[in-house]
Amino acid sequence: MGPRWKDNGSKATALADPMSNIVARLQSSLIQSGTCGFLSGCGVLLEISHDQVGLLNHACFGRPVTTADTDTNWFRLSLEEAFYMHHCLKCVEIIGEDKSPKRDDELWECMKLKKRTFLEFYKAYSHLRGKNWVVRSGSQYGVDFVAYRHHPALVHSEYAVIVSSEAEGHENCRLKLWSDFECTVRLSGSVAKTLLVLHIKSNENCTFSPSCLEGYTVEERTITRWSPEQRREDQPIVKAESSKG
Amino acid sequence: MGPRWKDNGSKATALADPMSNIVARLQSSLIQSGTCGFLSGCGVLLEISHDQVGLLNHACFGRPVTTADTDTNWFRLSLEEAFYMHHCLKCVEIIGEDKSPKRDDELWECMKLKKRTFLEFYKAYSHLRGKNWVVRSGSQYGVDFVAYRHHPALVHSEYAVIVSSEAEGHENCRLKLWSDFECTVRLSGSVAKTLLVLHIKSNENCTFSPSCLEGYTVEERTITRWSPEQRREDQPIVKAESSKG
Numbered sequence: 001m002g003p004r005w006k007d008n009g010s011k012a013t014a015l016a017d018p019m020s021n022i023v024a025r026l027q028s029s030l031i032q033s034g035t036c037g038f039l040s041g042c043g044v045l046l047e048i049s050h051d052q053v054g055l056l057n058h059a060c061f062g063r064p065v066t067t068a069d070t071d072t073n074w075f076r077l078s079l080e081e082a083f084y085m086h087h088c089l090k091c092v093e094i095i096g097e098d099k100s101p102k103r104d105d106e107l108w109e110c111m112k113l114k115k116r117t118f119l120e121f122y123k124a125y126s127h128l129r130g131k132n133w134v135v136r137s138g139s140q141y142g143v144d145f146v147a148y149r150h151h152p153a154l155v156h157s158e159y160a161v162i163v164s165s166e167a168e169g170h171e172n173c174r175l176k177l178w179s180d181f182e183c184t185v186r187l188s189g190s191v192a193k194t195l196l197v198l199h200i201k202s203n204e205n206c207t208f209s210p211s212c213l214e215g216y217t218v219e220e221r222t223i224t225r226w227s228p229e230q231r232r233e234d235q236p237i238v239k240a241e242s243s244k245g
Numbered sequence: 246m247g248p249r250w251k252d253n254g255s256k257a258t259a260l261a262d263p264m265s266n267i268v269a270r271l272q273s274s275l276i277q278s279g280t281c282g283f284l285s286g287c288g289v290l291l292e293i294s295h296d297q298v299g300l301l302n303h304a305c306f307g308r309p310v311t312t313a314d315t316d317t318n319w320f321r322l323s324l325e326e327a328f329y330m331h332h333c334l335k336c337v338e339i340i341g342e343d344k345s346p347k348r349d350d351e352l353w354e355c356m357k358l359k360k361r362t363f364l365e366f367y368k369a370y371s372h373l374r375g376k377n378w379v380v381r382s383g384s385q386y387g388v389d390f391v392a393y394r395h396h397p398a399l400v401h402s403e404y405a406v407i408v409s410s411e412a413e414g415h416e417n418c419r420l421k422l423w424s425d426f427e428c429t430v431r432l433s434g435s436v437a438k439t440l441l442v443l444h445i446k447s448n449e450n451c452t453f454s455p456s457c458l459e460g461y462t463v464e465e466r467t468i469t470r471w472s473p474e475q476r477r478e479d480q481p482i483v484k485a486e487s488s489k490g
Contacts, residue, residue, distance in 0.1 A: 142428020162424070173418040179407075180418075180425055183387020187432040 001194050001224075003149045004156040014150035019059070019132045023089070026055040030091035037082055037094045039102075042114050044082035044094060046075040060134045060151060061085065078137070079111045079118060080125035087210055088126055108210045117163070119207060119216075120200040124163040127198065127218045135161075141191055142184065159196040159222075160188040166201070185223055195223040246439050246469075248394045249401040259395035264304070264377045268334070271300040275336035282327055282339045284347075287359050289327035289339060291320040305379045305396060306330065323382070324356045324363060325370035332455055333371055353455045362408070364452060364461075365445040369408040372443065372463045380406075386436055387429065404441040404467075405433040411446070430468055440468040 005011045029052055037044040046062060053073050056062060062075035077085070085092040087104060096102045102110065111118045121144065128135045134148040138160055146157035162174055162184070175181050175197065188195040197220075204215035250256045274297055282289040291307060298318050301307060307320035322330070330337040332349060341347045347355065356363045366389065373380045379393040383405055391402035407419050407429065420426050420442065433440040442465075449460035 139424070139427055140431075142424050142426070142431055144424055174422060174425055177419060179384065179387050179389055180428075181387070182384055183425075183432050184428055186385075186387055187428050187435070190432070190435055 001158070001192065003158055004192060006154055006156065010150075010154040014154050019134060019150055022055070022058045023132075026052070026059040026061070027089045027091045029055055030085070030089075035092050036101075037077060037086070037092050039094060039096050039110065040076075042079060044077045044079070046077055046082075046092065048073050048075060058151060060136065060148075079115055080122050080135075083107065083111055083122055083210075084126050084129055088130070105209045109208070112207070117165075119213075120163050120165045120167065123200050123213060123216050123218060124161065124198040126213075128161070133159075141193070142187060143195075146193065147196065157193060160184075160191070160193040161196045161198060164197055164199045185225060188223075189225060197221045197223060246403070246437065248403055249437060251399055251401065255395075255399040259399050264379060264395055267300070267303045268377075271297070271304040271306070272334045272336045274300055275330070275334075280337050281346075282322060282331070282337050284339060284341050284355065285321075287324060289322045289324070291322055291327075291337065293318050293320060303396060305381065305393075324360055325367050325380075328352065328356055328367055328455075329371050329374055333375070350454045354453070357452070362410075364458075365408050365410045365412065368445050368458060368461050368463060369406065369443040371458075373406070378404075386438070387432060388440075391438065392441065402438060405429075405436070405438040406441045406443060409442055409444045430470060434470060442466045442468060 003011075005014075030048075033049060033052070035046065035048060035052075037046045045065065046056075048056065050073060053064065053075075056075055057064075061081050062077040065074040065076050067074055082092065082094060086094050086107065094102045094107050096106070096110065111122075115121065125135055125145065128145070128147050134151060135145050136148070136152070136157070138144050138146045140146075141160050143160040144163045145161040147159040147161055148157045149155050164175065175184060185195055199219040199221065200216055201219060202212075202216040204212050206212060248256075250259075275293075278294060278297070280291065280293060280297075282291045290310065291301075293301065295318060298309065298320075301320055302309075306326050307322040310319040310321050312319055327337065327339060331339050331352065339347045339352050341351070341355065356367075360366065370380055370390065373390070373392050379396060380390050381393070381397070381402070383389050383391045385391075386405050388405040389408045390406040392404040392406055393402045394400050409420065420429060430440055444464040444466065445461055446464060447457075447461040449457050451457060
């Protein structure tokens, strides 16, 4: 299944301005303005200038938050988005609930406490984002993430992503039963997405600092239904015809 | 969501010959002929006369097995179907792999060994069958069973059924994660079925004989998506209009 562009011109628009360029523009703008995010529940509130609203929307990080105050603009980032912008793009400083900036390892511990599966989900998120996929929540489709080739305004999401891991405490029991498996594959197919299982593996026992992420690997597997009728006799018939001719 | 009949005349056909009558005819025919089923892998092979093929098909038990032998007719029953016909309808004797008929408690132990979740699945199956629902495998839709109001030739299945339990060893980890839940509810909706969760509960510790089933209860819960827009202002508007008139 290839990308399903939303309009005739969408593909050209996407090619003219690749996602890597858009993210690079956002990154330099946020660094210049010394942008801060504030830990708030299971997310991070980002205070940005009016000009940066368009950039964040284009790069597909977070969701705008409507407030009564029209002078400041707020975006709500997921934990994975916030940590990616802080740790990987290094363009956002994160302020803790105690109003002081968080060091990398402090933030790492804090996010792992807020979300039991943070390590594996972040590894999967950063893996896809690092390859310039746009990654959004998959809750609409009963999966962990969905991945888009470019901005969701231009193209439908191509992959329904499930994060799997054998780590104790992660306890992602998705796809362990046939009935769950059949349900997920069927739903992914019916919404024209390919099911992508990202299996996070590691021999690391120490997870006290984000540097442990280097010890983790990501195994990618796409799962599609197989039809025994598909292409069964195509090849032999073509051969027979060409040998006749 | 009500029943979706397949044709205009389907509802009348179903009402003229209720499923309880069809099952009663099958039951008396199988008792008269002293029908035997043979344990085979995770199922039971039923040897029946030519006349009984139509009755089994109408009552929706098992699937016909095609063999080279045209004199005998074979049906393959699931473990739940076989135990229901043996223990509840008392119309089939089951022969073990040692070629001797199985007593109730022997068969019970044997089926529990063949399928870890047999007790809970059988309780759910017999609960629905006892209320004259036609119950079939739900594997097409990633659920445990589907339930039809009458024969699948007349009506689409109305319920996608998931069997849940807290029993140790049952380990049905379906619907424990939000993503699985969202996936199952969305798929059920998209194939026009209502998700029915049958929660099997018991205080019994002894499960050595099928009489323990009486100590089990079934909690029924249907799950549908809720839309905040639905019927929000219907009632007040109607009232206002009638008070004007």
